[in-house]
Amino acid sequence: MISSPFLAVNNAGRMDIQQENTLKKIILLVALWAIPATAMAHDILGFPRHKGVEPVVNKKYSSSCGECHYAYHPGLLPSRSWKKLLEPKSLENHFGDNAELSEKDRLEVLAFLTENASETTWHFKRSVKITQSIPEDVTPLRISEVPYIKKKHMEIPREMVKDNPKVRSLAQCNKCHTEAVEKGQFSRTNVDIPNFRNWADLID
Ligand code: HEC
Ligand code: HEC
Numbered sequence: 001m002i003s004s005p006f007l008a009v010n011n012a013g014r015m016d017i018q019q020e021n022t023l024k025k026i027i028l029l030v031a032l033w034a035i036p037a038t039a040m041a042h043d044i045l046g047f048p049r050h051k052g053v054e055p056v057v058n059k060k061y062s063s064s065c066g067e068c069h070y071a072y073h074p075g076l077l078p079s080r081s082w083k084k085l086l087e088p089k090s091l092e093n094h095f096g097d098n099a100e101l102s103e104k105d106r107l108e109v110l111a112f113l114t115e116n117a118s119e120t121t122w123h124f125k126r127s128v129k130i131t132q133s134i135p136e137d138v139t140p141l142r143i144s145e146v147p148y149i150k151k152k153h154m155e156i157p158r159e160m161v162k163d164n165p166k167v168r169s170l171a172q173c174n175k176c177h178t179e180a181v182e183k184g185q186f187s188r189t190n191v192d193i194p195n196f197r198n199w200a201d202l203i204d
Contacts, residue, residue, distance in 0.1 A: 048124055048125045050123055051126070051187065052184040053126045053186070054124050060112070061113070065099070069171060070180070074112065075120075075124055075127035076127075077113075080139045081139050082114050082117055084139050085141055088100070124184070126186055133148035134146055134148075142171065144169075160193050164196075173186070176192065176194070
């Protein structure tokens with residue numbers, strides 16, 4: 001007979017119920033201890049804890065990429081997209097513009113973007129939706145072409161976007177989403193389309 005209470009067996013070669021329950025409890029405790037607290041909350045509750053995307057800021061990024069459009073939150077694209085956008089060749093011809101950076105700045109910006117990309121911020125609802133909507137073999141270069149984002153804007157008439165002199169493109173997220181830049185919030189209740197009435201009034 002082995003003396004450890006967990007390995008002890010009765011005559012039928014089985015652990016008795018009490019031993020089995022103790023063993024189960026220990027396995028559960030070890031498993032819970034092994035999962036980081038945040039992941040646990042996510043798994044148990046089954047949904048991300050924050051709305052929007054993470055409103056992270058980096059000075060180098062804001063000055064390098066916030067000149068022609070707002071410095072998009074890193075959580076709006078997966079890291080593979082940021083890597084492709086930040087290749088020296090891509091930056092040379094960035095949607096028809098030149099967005100070249102010194103090698104030092106490029107690497108700093110790239111690190112910030114990939115470290116905070118959509119698949120790393122699974123505790124933010126919009127980032128999760130964005131990541132999940134993109135097929136694994138696709139690398140979008142535009143946030144506005146991410147299936148989830150595209151779908152959300154499908155019903156907005158052209159006159160409010162492309163033909164709206166105060167917007168011109170869906171890429172100008174912050175023109176309509178009033179709480180986007182500072183808070184990373186893109187809720188439909190905080191939309192105000194320039195030249196048009198508050199979207200919330202239109203839909204209600
Ligand atoms: C010289 C101006 C300029 C700079 C600097 C610049 N961009 Fe852009 N960016 C553009 C233009 C123009 C577009 C296309 C906008 C449109 O279609 O309306 C664009 C579009 C984008 C888009 C796609 C937007 C969408 O969803 O359609 C991303 C992502 C992007 N830029 C990231 C960056 C990053 C990262 C940097 C810094 C390395 C950067 N940009 C710097 C001009 C610039
Ligand atoms: C022309 C104004 C406009 C622009 C530009 C725009 N949006 Fe929107 N967006 C809207 C409106 C209006 C809705 C609400 C649509 C609806 O009622 O379902 C919306 C909805 C959303 C939603 C879903 C919100 C919810 O509560 O379900 C997200 C996420 C979003 N936009 C992100 C973005 C991002 C990211 C960009 C830039 C790449 C962007 N939007 C550009 C007007 C805009």
